[in-house]
Amino acid sequence: MDAHERITRNTAEVVTEEEIETLADDPDGKRAYVGYEPSGVLHIGHMLTANKLIDLQEAGFEVTVLLADVHAYLNDKGSFADIRSTAERMRDQFIAYGLDESNTQFVLGSDFQLDEDYTLDLHALELETTLARAERAMADIKSGDSVKVSQAVYPLMQALDIPYLGVDLAVGGMEQRKVHMLARDVLPSIDREPPTSLHTPLIADLGTGEGKMSSSTGVTISMEDSxxxxxxxxxxxxxxxxxxxxxxxxxxxxxxxxxxxxxxxxxxxxxxxxxxxxxxxxxxxxxxxxxxxxxxxxxxxxxxxxxxxxxxxxxxxxxxxxxxxxxx
Ligand code: IYR
Known part of the structure:
Protein backbone atom coordinates (compact mmCIF):
# COMPACT_ATOMS: atom_id res chain seq x y z
CA MET A 1 0.00 0.00 0.00
CA ASP A 2 1.53 3.37 -0.95
CA ALA A 3 1.66 6.37 1.40
CA HIS A 4 -1.31 8.13 -0.18
CA GLU A 5 -3.52 5.05 0.08
CA ARG A 6 -2.53 4.47 3.70
CA ILE A 7 -3.20 8.10 4.62
CA THR A 8 -6.62 8.24 2.97
CA ARG A 9 -8.01 4.73 3.58
CA ASN A 10 -11.10 4.60 5.79
CA THR A 11 -11.54 8.37 5.81
CA ALA A 12 -14.87 10.14 5.37
CA GLU A 13 -13.17 13.18 3.81
CA VAL A 14 -9.86 14.96 3.37
CA VAL A 15 -9.54 18.74 3.00
CA THR A 16 -8.15 19.14 0.47
CA GLU A 17 -7.25 16.21 -1.75
CA GLU A 18 -4.43 18.22 -3.41
CA GLU A 19 -2.91 19.17 -0.06
CA ILE A 20 -2.97 15.52 1.08
CA GLU A 21 -1.25 14.45 -2.14
CA THR A 22 1.51 16.96 -1.53
CA LEU A 23 1.96 15.65 2.03
CA ALA A 24 1.96 12.02 0.85
CA ASP A 25 4.79 12.83 -1.60
CA ASP A 26 6.83 14.62 1.07
CA PRO A 27 9.33 12.00 2.24
CA ASP A 28 10.03 13.25 5.76
CA GLY A 29 9.46 15.82 8.45
CA LYS A 30 5.68 15.76 8.21
CA ARG A 31 3.59 15.96 11.34
CA ALA A 32 -0.01 15.13 12.18
CA TYR A 33 -2.03 15.49 15.33
CA VAL A 34 -5.31 14.60 17.02
CA GLY A 35 -6.65 16.27 20.13
CA TYR A 36 -8.78 14.53 22.72
CA GLU A 37 -10.68 15.90 25.66
CA PRO A 38 -9.36 13.66 28.44
CA SER A 39 -12.07 11.30 29.62
CA GLY A 40 -11.71 8.38 32.01
CA VAL A 41 -11.12 5.59 29.60
CA LEU A 42 -10.31 5.03 25.95
CA HIS A 43 -13.36 3.98 23.97
CA ILE A 44 -14.09 3.00 20.43
CA GLY A 45 -14.39 6.64 19.33
CA HIS A 46 -10.80 7.40 20.38
CA MET A 47 -9.64 4.15 18.85
CA LEU A 48 -10.93 5.13 15.40
CA THR A 49 -8.73 8.21 15.17
CA ALA A 50 -5.91 6.31 16.93
CA ASN A 51 -6.04 3.76 14.07
CA LYS A 52 -5.59 6.64 11.65
CA LEU A 53 -2.59 7.89 13.64
CA ILE A 54 -1.07 4.40 13.37
CA ASP A 55 -1.64 4.55 9.57
CA LEU A 56 -0.01 7.97 9.47
CA GLN A 57 3.01 6.74 11.42
CA GLU A 58 3.39 3.95 8.88
CA ALA A 59 3.15 6.57 6.10
CA GLY A 60 6.07 8.51 7.58
CA PHE A 61 4.35 11.07 9.82
CA GLU A 62 5.47 12.07 13.25
CA VAL A 63 2.41 12.10 15.47
CA THR A 64 1.32 14.38 18.27
CA VAL A 65 -1.52 13.52 20.63
CA LEU A 66 -2.91 16.61 22.30
CA LEU A 67 -4.47 15.86 25.66
CA ALA A 68 -6.81 18.83 25.53
CA ASP A 69 -7.30 19.54 29.23
CA VAL A 70 -8.25 23.21 28.80
CA HIS A 71 -10.75 22.28 26.07
CA ALA A 72 -12.38 19.68 28.31
CA TYR A 73 -12.65 22.30 31.04
CA LEU A 74 -14.21 24.85 28.65
CA ASN A 75 -16.67 22.16 27.49
CA ASP A 76 -17.88 21.65 31.06
CA LYS A 77 -16.32 18.22 31.64
CA GLY A 78 -15.39 18.74 35.28
CA SER A 79 -12.84 20.41 37.52
CA PHE A 80 -9.49 21.28 36.01
CA ALA A 81 -7.62 19.16 38.58
CA ASP A 82 -9.71 16.06 37.79
CA ILE A 83 -9.31 16.52 34.04
CA ARG A 84 -5.54 16.78 34.42
CA SER A 85 -5.16 13.55 36.32
CA THR A 86 -7.35 11.77 33.77
CA ALA A 87 -5.04 12.99 30.98
CA GLU A 88 -2.07 11.19 32.54
CA ARG A 89 -3.86 7.85 32.44
CA MET A 90 -4.96 8.28 28.83
CA ARG A 91 -1.41 8.55 27.59
CA ASP A 92 -0.51 5.06 28.82
CA GLN A 93 -3.66 3.61 27.30
CA PHE A 94 -2.87 5.03 23.87
CA ILE A 95 0.55 3.39 23.94
CA ALA A 96 -0.97 0.10 25.09
CA TYR A 97 -3.43 0.35 22.23
CA GLY A 98 -0.63 0.36 19.67
CA LEU A 99 0.67 3.87 19.01
CA ASP A 100 4.40 3.77 18.35
CA GLU A 101 5.82 5.29 21.53
CA SER A 102 9.11 6.36 19.97
CA ASN A 103 7.26 8.35 17.34
CA THR A 104 4.41 9.86 19.38
CA GLN A 105 4.62 13.11 21.26
CA PHE A 106 2.04 13.66 23.99
CA VAL A 107 1.31 17.30 24.76
CA LEU A 108 -0.93 18.72 27.45
CA GLY A 109 -3.00 21.66 26.15
CA SER A 110 -2.31 23.73 29.25
CA ASP A 111 1.44 23.47 28.57
CA PHE A 112 1.16 26.09 25.80
CA GLN A 113 -2.43 27.39 25.68
CA LEU A 114 -1.99 29.68 28.67
CA ASP A 115 1.09 31.47 27.27
CA GLU A 116 0.88 35.16 26.49
CA ASP A 117 1.44 34.83 22.71
CA TYR A 118 -1.21 32.16 22.43
CA THR A 119 -3.68 34.23 24.43
CA LEU A 120 -3.13 37.34 22.33
CA ASP A 121 -3.52 35.36 19.09
CA LEU A 122 -6.68 33.85 20.53
CA HIS A 123 -8.10 37.31 21.18
CA ALA A 124 -7.22 38.29 17.60
CA LEU A 125 -9.25 35.30 16.35
CA GLU A 126 -12.13 36.27 18.67
CA LEU A 127 -12.22 39.64 16.92
CA GLU A 128 -12.45 37.90 13.53
CA THR A 129 -15.25 35.47 14.39
CA THR A 130 -18.97 35.98 14.96
CA LEU A 131 -20.64 34.21 17.85
CA ALA A 132 -22.98 32.52 15.38
CA ARG A 133 -20.04 31.00 13.48
CA ALA A 134 -18.33 29.76 16.64
CA GLU A 135 -21.62 28.27 17.82
CA ARG A 136 -22.13 26.45 14.51
CA ALA A 137 -18.62 25.01 14.71
CA MET A 138 -19.47 23.50 18.09
CA ALA A 139 -22.82 21.97 17.07
CA ASP A 140 -21.52 18.37 17.20
CA ILE A 141 -19.01 18.81 20.04
CA LYS A 142 -20.57 20.89 22.78
CA SER A 143 -21.92 19.32 25.93
CA GLY A 144 -25.16 20.71 27.38
CA ASP A 145 -27.99 22.55 25.63
CA SER A 146 -27.12 26.20 25.90
CA VAL A 147 -23.88 27.58 24.47
CA LYS A 148 -21.59 29.10 27.08
CA VAL A 149 -19.03 31.77 26.22
CA SER A 150 -16.35 29.14 26.97
CA GLN A 151 -17.73 26.97 24.18
CA ALA A 152 -17.46 29.84 21.70
CA VAL A 153 -13.79 30.29 22.64
CA TYR A 154 -13.17 26.52 22.34
CA PRO A 155 -13.15 26.17 18.51
CA LEU A 156 -10.86 29.20 18.15
CA MET A 157 -8.38 27.59 20.51
CA GLN A 158 -8.64 24.35 18.56
CA ALA A 159 -7.85 26.32 15.39
CA LEU A 160 -4.88 27.99 17.06
CA ASP A 161 -3.49 24.67 18.32
CA ILE A 162 -2.59 23.76 14.74
CA PRO A 163 0.06 26.46 14.15
CA TYR A 164 1.20 26.37 17.77
CA LEU A 165 1.87 22.64 17.58
CA GLY A 166 3.54 23.16 14.20
CA VAL A 167 1.65 20.31 12.55
CA ASP A 168 0.86 19.85 8.85
CA LEU A 169 -2.29 17.81 9.28
CA ALA A 170 -5.19 17.91 11.76
CA VAL A 171 -7.06 14.63 12.24
CA GLY A 172 -10.48 14.15 13.81
CA GLY A 173 -13.85 12.48 13.50
CA MET A 174 -16.45 14.06 11.20
CA GLU A 175 -17.87 15.92 14.22
CA GLN A 176 -14.68 18.06 14.18
CA ARG A 177 -15.01 19.17 10.54
CA LYS A 178 -16.77 22.48 11.21
CA VAL A 179 -13.98 23.49 13.60
CA HIS A 180 -11.39 22.69 10.94
CA MET A 181 -13.34 24.68 8.32
CA LEU A 182 -13.45 27.61 10.72
CA ALA A 183 -9.69 27.22 11.19
CA ARG A 184 -9.17 27.39 7.42
CA ASP A 185 -11.14 30.63 7.30
CA VAL A 186 -9.74 32.47 10.32
CA LEU A 187 -6.07 31.47 10.60
CA PRO A 188 -5.02 33.52 7.54
CA SER A 189 -6.24 36.64 9.42
CA ILE A 190 -3.27 36.17 11.80
CA ASP A 191 -0.90 35.27 8.97
CA ARG A 192 -1.07 31.53 9.54
CA GLU A 193 -1.60 28.92 6.81
CA PRO A 194 -5.07 27.38 6.38
CA PRO A 195 -4.65 23.86 7.79
CA THR A 196 -5.08 20.54 5.98
CA SER A 197 -7.44 18.13 7.70
CA LEU A 198 -8.60 14.54 7.53
CA HIS A 199 -11.82 13.19 9.04
CA THR A 200 -12.77 9.67 10.06
CA PRO A 201 -16.36 8.47 9.63
CA LEU A 202 -18.86 8.32 12.47
CA ILE A 203 -19.86 4.85 13.56
CA ALA A 204 -23.51 4.18 14.32
CA ASP A 205 -24.86 3.10 17.69
CA LEU A 206 -24.06 -0.60 18.18
CA GLY A 207 -27.53 -1.44 19.49
CA THR A 208 -29.69 0.30 16.89
CA GLY A 209 -27.55 1.25 13.88
CA GLU A 210 -28.86 4.80 14.21
CA GLY A 211 -27.02 8.05 14.87
CA LYS A 212 -23.53 8.11 16.32
CA MET A 213 -21.95 5.63 18.72
CA SER A 214 -21.12 7.57 21.84
CA SER A 215 -19.86 6.94 25.32
CA SER A 216 -22.54 9.12 26.90
CA THR A 217 -25.62 7.57 25.27
CA GLY A 218 -26.33 4.12 23.87
CA VAL A 219 -23.97 1.19 23.55
CA THR A 220 -20.24 1.59 23.02
CA ILE A 221 -17.11 -0.46 23.63
CA SER A 222 -14.42 0.79 25.96
CA MET A 223 -11.08 -0.39 27.28
CA GLU A 224 -12.78 -1.06 30.60
CA ASP A 225 -14.96 -3.78 29.10
CA SER A 226 -14.24 -7.37 30.03
N1 IYR B 1 -12.62 18.91 19.91
C1 IYR B 1 -11.98 17.66 20.32
C2 IYR B 1 -10.84 17.91 21.26
C3 IYR B 1 -9.77 18.75 20.64
C4 IYR B 1 -9.26 18.41 19.41
C5 IYR B 1 -8.27 19.14 18.85
I1 IYR B 1 -7.66 18.50 17.00
C6 IYR B 1 -7.74 20.27 19.51
O1 IYR B 1 -6.73 21.03 18.97
C7 IYR B 1 -8.24 20.60 20.74
C8 IYR B 1 -9.29 19.84 21.28
C9 IYR B 1 -13.06 16.78 20.97
O2 IYR B 1 -14.23 16.95 20.67
O3 IYR B 1 -12.71 15.88 21.74
Whole structure:
Protein backbone atom coordinates (compact mmCIF):
# COMPACT_ATOMS: atom_id res chain seq x y z
CA MET A 1 0.00 0.00 0.00
CA ASP A 2 1.53 3.37 -0.95
CA ALA A 3 1.66 6.37 1.40
CA HIS A 4 -1.31 8.13 -0.18
CA GLU A 5 -3.52 5.05 0.08
CA ARG A 6 -2.53 4.47 3.70
CA ILE A 7 -3.20 8.10 4.62
CA THR A 8 -6.62 8.24 2.97
CA ARG A 9 -8.01 4.73 3.58
CA ASN A 10 -11.10 4.60 5.79
CA THR A 11 -11.54 8.37 5.81
CA ALA A 12 -14.87 10.14 5.37
CA GLU A 13 -13.17 13.18 3.81
CA VAL A 14 -9.86 14.96 3.37
CA VAL A 15 -9.54 18.74 3.00
CA THR A 16 -8.15 19.14 0.47
CA GLU A 17 -7.25 16.21 -1.75
CA GLU A 18 -4.43 18.22 -3.41
CA GLU A 19 -2.91 19.17 -0.06
CA ILE A 20 -2.97 15.52 1.08
CA GLU A 21 -1.25 14.45 -2.14
CA THR A 22 1.51 16.96 -1.53
CA LEU A 23 1.96 15.65 2.03
CA ALA A 24 1.96 12.02 0.85
CA ASP A 25 4.79 12.83 -1.60
CA ASP A 26 6.83 14.62 1.07
CA PRO A 27 9.33 12.00 2.24
CA ASP A 28 10.03 13.25 5.76
CA GLY A 29 9.46 15.82 8.45
CA LYS A 30 5.68 15.76 8.21
CA ARG A 31 3.59 15.96 11.34
CA ALA A 32 -0.01 15.13 12.18
CA TYR A 33 -2.03 15.49 15.33
CA VAL A 34 -5.31 14.60 17.02
CA GLY A 35 -6.65 16.27 20.13
CA TYR A 36 -8.78 14.53 22.72
CA GLU A 37 -10.68 15.90 25.66
CA PRO A 38 -9.36 13.66 28.44
CA SER A 39 -12.07 11.30 29.62
CA GLY A 40 -11.71 8.38 32.01
CA VAL A 41 -11.12 5.59 29.60
CA LEU A 42 -10.31 5.03 25.95
CA HIS A 43 -13.36 3.98 23.97
CA ILE A 44 -14.09 3.00 20.43
CA GLY A 45 -14.39 6.64 19.33
CA HIS A 46 -10.80 7.40 20.38
CA MET A 47 -9.64 4.15 18.85
CA LEU A 48 -10.93 5.13 15.40
CA THR A 49 -8.73 8.21 15.17
CA ALA A 50 -5.91 6.31 16.93
CA ASN A 51 -6.04 3.76 14.07
CA LYS A 52 -5.59 6.64 11.65
CA LEU A 53 -2.59 7.89 13.64
CA ILE A 54 -1.07 4.40 13.37
CA ASP A 55 -1.64 4.55 9.57
CA LEU A 56 -0.01 7.97 9.47
CA GLN A 57 3.01 6.74 11.42
CA GLU A 58 3.39 3.95 8.88
CA ALA A 59 3.15 6.57 6.10
CA GLY A 60 6.07 8.51 7.58
CA PHE A 61 4.35 11.07 9.82
CA GLU A 62 5.47 12.07 13.25
CA VAL A 63 2.41 12.10 15.47
CA THR A 64 1.32 14.38 18.27
CA VAL A 65 -1.52 13.52 20.63
CA LEU A 66 -2.91 16.61 22.30
CA LEU A 67 -4.47 15.86 25.66
CA ALA A 68 -6.81 18.83 25.53
CA ASP A 69 -7.30 19.54 29.23
CA VAL A 70 -8.25 23.21 28.80
CA HIS A 71 -10.75 22.28 26.07
CA ALA A 72 -12.38 19.68 28.31
CA TYR A 73 -12.65 22.30 31.04
CA LEU A 74 -14.21 24.85 28.65
CA ASN A 75 -16.67 22.16 27.49
CA ASP A 76 -17.88 21.65 31.06
CA LYS A 77 -16.32 18.22 31.64
CA GLY A 78 -15.39 18.74 35.28
CA SER A 79 -12.84 20.41 37.52
CA PHE A 80 -9.49 21.28 36.01
CA ALA A 81 -7.62 19.16 38.58
CA ASP A 82 -9.71 16.06 37.79
CA ILE A 83 -9.31 16.52 34.04
CA ARG A 84 -5.54 16.78 34.42
CA SER A 85 -5.16 13.55 36.32
CA THR A 86 -7.35 11.77 33.77
CA ALA A 87 -5.04 12.99 30.98
CA GLU A 88 -2.07 11.19 32.54
CA ARG A 89 -3.86 7.85 32.44
CA MET A 90 -4.96 8.28 28.83
CA ARG A 91 -1.41 8.55 27.59
CA ASP A 92 -0.51 5.06 28.82
CA GLN A 93 -3.66 3.61 27.30
CA PHE A 94 -2.87 5.03 23.87
CA ILE A 95 0.55 3.39 23.94
CA ALA A 96 -0.97 0.10 25.09
CA TYR A 97 -3.43 0.35 22.23
CA GLY A 98 -0.63 0.36 19.67
CA LEU A 99 0.67 3.87 19.01
CA ASP A 100 4.40 3.77 18.35
CA GLU A 101 5.82 5.29 21.53
CA SER A 102 9.11 6.36 19.97
CA ASN A 103 7.26 8.35 17.34
CA THR A 104 4.41 9.86 19.38
CA GLN A 105 4.62 13.11 21.26
CA PHE A 106 2.04 13.66 23.99
CA VAL A 107 1.31 17.30 24.76
CA LEU A 108 -0.93 18.72 27.45
CA GLY A 109 -3.00 21.66 26.15
CA SER A 110 -2.31 23.73 29.25
CA ASP A 111 1.44 23.47 28.57
CA PHE A 112 1.16 26.09 25.80
CA GLN A 113 -2.43 27.39 25.68
CA LEU A 114 -1.99 29.68 28.67
CA ASP A 115 1.09 31.47 27.27
CA GLU A 116 0.88 35.16 26.49
CA ASP A 117 1.44 34.83 22.71
CA TYR A 118 -1.21 32.16 22.43
CA THR A 119 -3.68 34.23 24.43
CA LEU A 120 -3.13 37.34 22.33
CA ASP A 121 -3.52 35.36 19.09
CA LEU A 122 -6.68 33.85 20.53
CA HIS A 123 -8.10 37.31 21.18
CA ALA A 124 -7.22 38.29 17.60
CA LEU A 125 -9.25 35.30 16.35
CA GLU A 126 -12.13 36.27 18.67
CA LEU A 127 -12.22 39.64 16.92
CA GLU A 128 -12.45 37.90 13.53
CA THR A 129 -15.25 35.47 14.39
CA THR A 130 -18.97 35.98 14.96
CA LEU A 131 -20.64 34.21 17.85
CA ALA A 132 -22.98 32.52 15.38
CA ARG A 133 -20.04 31.00 13.48
CA ALA A 134 -18.33 29.76 16.64
CA GLU A 135 -21.62 28.27 17.82
CA ARG A 136 -22.13 26.45 14.51
CA ALA A 137 -18.62 25.01 14.71
CA MET A 138 -19.47 23.50 18.09
CA ALA A 139 -22.82 21.97 17.07
CA ASP A 140 -21.52 18.37 17.20
CA ILE A 141 -19.01 18.81 20.04
CA LYS A 142 -20.57 20.89 22.78
CA SER A 143 -21.92 19.32 25.93
CA GLY A 144 -25.16 20.71 27.38
CA ASP A 145 -27.99 22.55 25.63
CA SER A 146 -27.12 26.20 25.90
CA VAL A 147 -23.88 27.58 24.47
CA LYS A 148 -21.59 29.10 27.08
CA VAL A 149 -19.03 31.77 26.22
CA SER A 150 -16.35 29.14 26.97
CA GLN A 151 -17.73 26.97 24.18
CA ALA A 152 -17.46 29.84 21.70
CA VAL A 153 -13.79 30.29 22.64
CA TYR A 154 -13.17 26.52 22.34
CA PRO A 155 -13.15 26.17 18.51
CA LEU A 156 -10.86 29.20 18.15
CA MET A 157 -8.38 27.59 20.51
CA GLN A 158 -8.64 24.35 18.56
CA ALA A 159 -7.85 26.32 15.39
CA LEU A 160 -4.88 27.99 17.06
CA ASP A 161 -3.49 24.67 18.32
CA ILE A 162 -2.59 23.76 14.74
CA PRO A 163 0.06 26.46 14.15
CA TYR A 164 1.20 26.37 17.77
CA LEU A 165 1.87 22.64 17.58
CA GLY A 166 3.54 23.16 14.20
CA VAL A 167 1.65 20.31 12.55
CA ASP A 168 0.86 19.85 8.85
CA LEU A 169 -2.29 17.81 9.28
CA ALA A 170 -5.19 17.91 11.76
CA VAL A 171 -7.06 14.63 12.24
CA GLY A 172 -10.48 14.15 13.81
CA GLY A 173 -13.85 12.48 13.50
CA MET A 174 -16.45 14.06 11.20
CA GLU A 175 -17.87 15.92 14.22
CA GLN A 176 -14.68 18.06 14.18
CA ARG A 177 -15.01 19.17 10.54
CA LYS A 178 -16.77 22.48 11.21
CA VAL A 179 -13.98 23.49 13.60
CA HIS A 180 -11.39 22.69 10.94
CA MET A 181 -13.34 24.68 8.32
CA LEU A 182 -13.45 27.61 10.72
CA ALA A 183 -9.69 27.22 11.19
CA ARG A 184 -9.17 27.39 7.42
CA ASP A 185 -11.14 30.63 7.30
CA VAL A 186 -9.74 32.47 10.32
CA LEU A 187 -6.07 31.47 10.60
CA PRO A 188 -5.02 33.52 7.54
CA SER A 189 -6.24 36.64 9.42
CA ILE A 190 -3.27 36.17 11.80
CA ASP A 191 -0.90 35.27 8.97
CA ARG A 192 -1.07 31.53 9.54
CA GLU A 193 -1.60 28.92 6.81
CA PRO A 194 -5.07 27.38 6.38
CA PRO A 195 -4.65 23.86 7.79
CA THR A 196 -5.08 20.54 5.98
CA SER A 197 -7.44 18.13 7.70
CA LEU A 198 -8.60 14.54 7.53
CA HIS A 199 -11.82 13.19 9.04
CA THR A 200 -12.77 9.67 10.06
CA PRO A 201 -16.36 8.47 9.63
CA LEU A 202 -18.86 8.32 12.47
CA ILE A 203 -19.86 4.85 13.56
CA ALA A 204 -23.51 4.18 14.32
CA ASP A 205 -24.86 3.10 17.69
CA LEU A 206 -24.06 -0.60 18.18
CA GLY A 207 -27.53 -1.44 19.49
CA THR A 208 -29.69 0.30 16.89
CA GLY A 209 -27.55 1.25 13.88
CA GLU A 210 -28.86 4.80 14.21
CA GLY A 211 -27.02 8.05 14.87
CA LYS A 212 -23.53 8.11 16.32
CA MET A 213 -21.95 5.63 18.72
CA SER A 214 -21.12 7.57 21.84
CA SER A 215 -19.86 6.94 25.32
CA SER A 216 -22.54 9.12 26.90
CA THR A 217 -25.62 7.57 25.27
CA GLY A 218 -26.33 4.12 23.87
CA VAL A 219 -23.97 1.19 23.55
CA THR A 220 -20.24 1.59 23.02
CA ILE A 221 -17.11 -0.46 23.63
CA SER A 222 -14.42 0.79 25.96
CA MET A 223 -11.08 -0.39 27.28
CA GLU A 224 -12.78 -1.06 30.60
CA ASP A 225 -14.96 -3.78 29.10
CA SER A 226 -14.24 -7.37 30.03
CA UNK A 227 -14.37 -10.03 27.35
CA UNK A 228 -17.80 -11.07 28.66
CA UNK A 229 -19.09 -7.51 28.40
CA UNK A 230 -17.80 -7.20 24.85
CA UNK A 231 -19.49 -10.47 23.92
CA UNK A 232 -22.77 -9.38 25.49
CA UNK A 233 -22.75 -6.00 23.72
CA UNK A 234 -21.77 -7.44 20.35
CA UNK A 235 -24.36 -10.21 20.63
CA UNK A 236 -27.09 -7.64 21.13
CA UNK A 237 -25.81 -5.44 18.29
CA UNK A 238 -27.95 -4.57 15.31
CA UNK A 239 -26.69 -6.66 12.38
CA UNK A 240 -29.06 -7.17 9.44
CA UNK A 241 -27.56 -9.18 6.57
CA UNK A 242 -26.75 -6.01 4.61
CA UNK A 243 -24.37 -3.06 4.71
CA UNK A 244 -27.18 -0.72 3.75
CA UNK A 245 -30.28 -1.32 5.93
CA UNK A 246 -33.59 0.38 5.22
CA UNK A 247 -34.39 3.44 7.32
CA UNK A 248 -36.50 2.85 10.44
CA UNK A 249 -40.25 3.49 10.39
CA UNK A 250 -39.56 7.02 11.64
CA UNK A 251 -37.30 7.23 8.57
CA UNK A 252 -34.11 7.54 10.62
CA UNK A 253 -31.09 6.47 8.56
CA UNK A 254 -29.50 3.23 9.70
CA UNK A 255 -26.12 1.63 9.25
CA UNK A 256 -24.85 -1.84 10.06
CA UNK A 257 -22.59 -1.12 13.06
CA UNK A 258 -21.17 -4.67 13.16
CA UNK A 259 -19.87 -4.23 9.60
CA UNK A 260 -18.65 -0.73 10.40
CA UNK A 261 -16.60 -1.97 13.35
CA UNK A 262 -15.11 -4.70 11.16
CA UNK A 263 -14.26 -2.14 8.48
CA UNK A 264 -12.83 0.64 10.63
CA UNK A 265 -11.47 -1.18 13.66
CA UNK A 266 -10.66 -4.78 12.86
CA UNK A 267 -9.39 -4.94 9.26
CA UNK A 268 -7.02 -1.96 9.63
CA UNK A 269 -5.27 -3.75 12.50
CA UNK A 270 -5.31 -7.43 11.44
CA UNK A 271 -4.03 -8.90 8.17
CA UNK A 272 -6.51 -11.77 8.18
CA UNK A 273 -9.74 -12.25 10.02
CA UNK A 274 -10.85 -15.79 10.78
CA UNK A 275 -14.49 -16.52 11.53
CA UNK A 276 -14.59 -19.77 13.42
CA UNK A 277 -17.38 -22.18 12.57
CA UNK A 278 -17.90 -25.86 13.36
CA UNK A 279 -17.27 -28.19 10.39
CA UNK A 280 -20.96 -29.05 10.17
CA UNK A 281 -21.75 -25.38 9.43
CA UNK A 282 -19.13 -25.14 6.71
CA UNK A 283 -15.94 -24.73 8.76
CA UNK A 284 -13.85 -21.63 9.33
CA UNK A 285 -13.96 -18.64 6.99
CA UNK A 286 -10.91 -16.50 6.36
CA UNK A 287 -10.90 -12.93 5.08
CA UNK A 288 -8.06 -10.70 3.98
CA UNK A 289 -10.23 -7.72 3.12
CA UNK A 290 -13.35 -6.16 4.59
CA UNK A 291 -15.22 -6.23 1.27
CA UNK A 292 -15.13 -10.04 1.12
CA UNK A 293 -16.68 -10.31 4.59
CA UNK A 294 -19.40 -7.81 3.69
CA UNK A 295 -20.19 -9.75 0.48
CA UNK A 296 -20.49 -13.02 2.41
CA UNK A 297 -22.83 -11.46 4.98
CA UNK A 298 -25.02 -10.11 2.18
CA UNK A 299 -25.11 -13.40 0.28
CA UNK A 300 -25.97 -15.41 3.39
CA UNK A 301 -22.68 -17.37 3.33
CA UNK A 302 -21.78 -15.72 6.65
CA UNK A 303 -24.46 -15.73 9.34
CA UNK A 304 -24.75 -12.57 11.51
CA UNK A 305 -24.27 -14.67 14.67
CA UNK A 306 -20.94 -16.03 13.38
CA UNK A 307 -19.85 -12.53 12.31
CA UNK A 308 -20.63 -11.26 15.81
CA UNK A 309 -18.65 -14.10 17.42
CA UNK A 310 -15.59 -13.12 15.38
CA UNK A 311 -16.10 -9.42 16.04
CA UNK A 312 -16.12 -9.98 19.81
CA UNK A 313 -12.92 -12.05 19.53
CA UNK A 314 -11.02 -9.38 17.55
CA UNK A 315 -12.28 -6.48 19.65
CA UNK A 316 -11.10 -8.35 22.71
CA UNK A 317 -7.64 -8.77 21.17
CA UNK A 318 -7.48 -5.05 20.41
CA UNK A 319 -8.56 -4.03 23.87
CA UNK A 320 -6.69 -6.56 26.00
CA UNK A 321 -3.38 -4.62 26.27
CA UNK A 322 -5.16 -1.43 27.35
CA UNK A 323 -7.36 -3.32 29.78
CA UNK A 324 -4.27 -4.80 31.40
CA UNK A 325 -2.80 -1.32 31.64
CA UNK A 326 -5.91 -0.12 33.47
CA UNK A 327 -5.65 -2.95 35.97
CA UNK A 328 -2.14 -1.87 37.06
N1 IYR B 1 -12.62 18.91 19.91
C1 IYR B 1 -11.98 17.66 20.32
C2 IYR B 1 -10.84 17.91 21.26
C3 IYR B 1 -9.77 18.75 20.64
C4 IYR B 1 -9.26 18.41 19.41
C5 IYR B 1 -8.27 19.14 18.85
I1 IYR B 1 -7.66 18.50 17.00
C6 IYR B 1 -7.74 20.27 19.51
O1 IYR B 1 -6.73 21.03 18.97
C7 IYR B 1 -8.24 20.60 20.74
C8 IYR B 1 -9.29 19.84 21.28
C9 IYR B 1 -13.06 16.78 20.97
O2 IYR B 1 -14.23 16.95 20.67
O3 IYR B 1 -12.71 15.88 21.74
Missing amino acids: REEIEAKVNKAYCPPTADPDPTEESVERENPVLQVFEYHVFPRFETVVVERPEEYGGNLEYEAYEALEADLESGELHPADAKGALAEYLDRLIAPGREQLAE
